Structure formats: C-alpha cells, structure tokens
Amino acid sequence: MVEGSAVADRRGQLLERLADAIAEGGIEGVSIRDLAGRAGVAIGTVQYHFATKTDLLIAAWHHVAEQAGRRFHESGVTALGPEERLLGLTELLLTPSADDRLARMWLALVARAAHDPRIAALHRGQWQGTEDLLATALAAANPDRADESRDAAGELLALLDGLSVAVLTEPARMTPARSRRLARSWVRDWLVELAR
Incomplete structure (x- = not known):
C-alpha cells in the first residue's frame, strides 16, 4: 500500500508541475521533457504516468x-x-x-x-x-x-x-x-x- 501511495504522490506532484506549466505558458509549450525538468524527474518517470501528451492533458x-x-x-x-x-x-x-x-x-x-x-x-x-x-x-x-x-x-x-x-x-x-x-x-x- 505504501508503494501505491508513493506512486499517487508522484503523479500528484507531476500534475502540480503541469498545472504551473500550463498556467504560465499554455498547453502548446508543454512537453513530456519540459514536465520532467520542472518536476526534477527522468522523462521515463513522466511517461510511466502519462504515455502520451493527450493522456497528460486528460489528467490535467x-x-x-x-x-x-x-x-x-x-x-x-x-x-x-x-x-x-x-x-x-x-x-x-x-x-x-x-x-x-x-x-x-x-x-x-x-x-x-x-x-x-x-x-x-x-x-x-x-x-x-x-x-x-x-x-x-x-x-x-x-x-x-x-x-x-x-x-x-x-x-x-x-x-x-x-x-x-x-x-x-x-x-x-x-x-x-x-x-x-x-x-x-x-x-x-x-x-x-x-x-x-
């Protein structure tokens, strides 16, 4: 259960950084790479939670x-x-x-x-x-x-x-x-x- 909580926390942190990125510059400038940089994680971590940009935007x-x-x-x-x-x-x-x-x-x-x-x-x-x-x-x-x-x-x-x-x-x-x-x-x- 702790592992599931950690995954949910990481996903929540990514969504918060995504919210910041969208609020600052709109959707067009948001990428998996940009989100990874903002969150201080590897691109693979973002892709684990959101396979595509559309998945990312639906989560947003x-x-x-x-x-x-x-x-x-x-x-x-x-x-x-x-x-x-x-x-x-x-x-x-x-x-x-x-x-x-x-x-x-x-x-x-x-x-x-x-x-x-x-x-x-x-x-x-x-x-x-x-x-x-x-x-x-x-x-x-x-x-x-x-x-x-x-x-x-x-x-x-x-x-x-x-x-x-x-x-x-x-x-x-x-x-x-x-x-x-x-x-x-x-x-x-x-x-x-x-x-x-």
Missing part, C-alpha cells in the same frame, strides 16, 4: 475539475438560501483574478477542446453538469420562471465564460470587480421577475 483536465470541485465544496454555497446560492455559484464560476492558476489552466484546456475530441468530450460533460446545477439554482431562486431556467442557465453560463475569458485575456478592460458587477446585474434581472 481531471486535476482542474478536482480543484474546482474542492473550491465549490469549501465555499459552503450549498448551505445558502436559494438567492444567495445562485449568487454564490455565479461568483464561483467567475475568474477571481487574471493570474488565477486554475482559471488559466481551464482556458488553455478549453482552447484545446476545439480540436481535441477527447478533451472536447470532457468539456461537454463538465459544462452540461454545470448548466444543470445553474438551472436548478435559477429555478429555486425564482420558481415562477422555472420553465425558463434551462435556457437561462445556458445564457448565464455563456456570460460567465465570456467574462472569465475577458478577465484572463483583457484584465485592464475587464477587471474581476467589473465582471462580478455584470454577473450580479444579470442575476438581479432574473430575480426581479419574481416581484412582477
């Missing part, structure tokens, strides 16, 4: 999803009331800063999804789950509009994606504070229909 995707899941669970958003939960989810799905490592990895992997079918399948699955979560939160926050919640979730997720990309790529124009203001405005518009 799962690593990002695990870290995002950890942020979600640690936020306590599920314990909030319906309106606060919707606002909390919105905040969690926005990029918190232009140098956020998790967001930079996400953007690089999403860009890769445009021409890598395996990464694209992972992206579709994750974003479908995220849309489902938002649809449920939207319906709970405004039950009178529950029949609109699926399309509204798609619209909100597209807005959050666009704002996050802008924070990462145009931080002078789209600051994190501005992106939060715009997202909160969309949510307020959804909730104001409750009063009508």
Whole structure:
C-alpha cells in the first residue's frame, strides 16, 4: 500500500508541475521533457504516468475539475438560501483574478477542446453538469420562471465564460470587480421577475 501511495504522490506532484506549466505558458509549450525538468524527474518517470501528451492533458483536465470541485465544496454555497446560492455559484464560476492558476489552466484546456475530441468530450460533460446545477439554482431562486431556467442557465453560463475569458485575456478592460458587477446585474434581472 505504501508503494501505491508513493506512486499517487508522484503523479500528484507531476500534475502540480503541469498545472504551473500550463498556467504560465499554455498547453502548446508543454512537453513530456519540459514536465520532467520542472518536476526534477527522468522523462521515463513522466511517461510511466502519462504515455502520451493527450493522456497528460486528460489528467490535467481531471486535476482542474478536482480543484474546482474542492473550491465549490469549501465555499459552503450549498448551505445558502436559494438567492444567495445562485449568487454564490455565479461568483464561483467567475475568474477571481487574471493570474488565477486554475482559471488559466481551464482556458488553455478549453482552447484545446476545439480540436481535441477527447478533451472536447470532457468539456461537454463538465459544462452540461454545470448548466444543470445553474438551472436548478435559477429555478429555486425564482420558481415562477422555472420553465425558463434551462435556457437561462445556458445564457448565464455563456456570460460567465465570456467574462472569465475577458478577465484572463483583457484584465485592464475587464477587471474581476467589473465582471462580478455584470454577473450580479444579470442575476438581479432574473430575480426581479419574481416581484412582477
């Protein structure tokens, strides 16, 4: 069991160095050789854990999803009331800063999804789950509009994606504070229909 733990630890260390590499320079500059150098291990060690670059990127995707899941669970958003939960989810799905490592990895992997079918399948699955979560939160926050919640979730997720990309790529124009203001405005518009 100790040997299995050591292998898992080594794999985790490699994924952390991979996260650093992707966040710093994107996916195109990442190679098995570069990762081995960053981790201070032999190329064969990296290849033992990840046979191909695609295997490496799929592992990176799962690593990002695990870290995002950890942020979600640690936020306590599920314990909030319906309106606060919707606002909390919105905040969690926005990029918190232009140098956020998790967001930079996400953007690089999403860009890769445009021409890598395996990464694209992972992206579709994750974003479908995220849309489902938002649809449920939207319906709970405004039950009178529950029949609109699926399309509204798609619209909100597209807005959050666009704002996050802008924070990462145009931080002078789209600051994190501005992106939060715009997202909160969309949510307020959804909730104001409750009063009508």
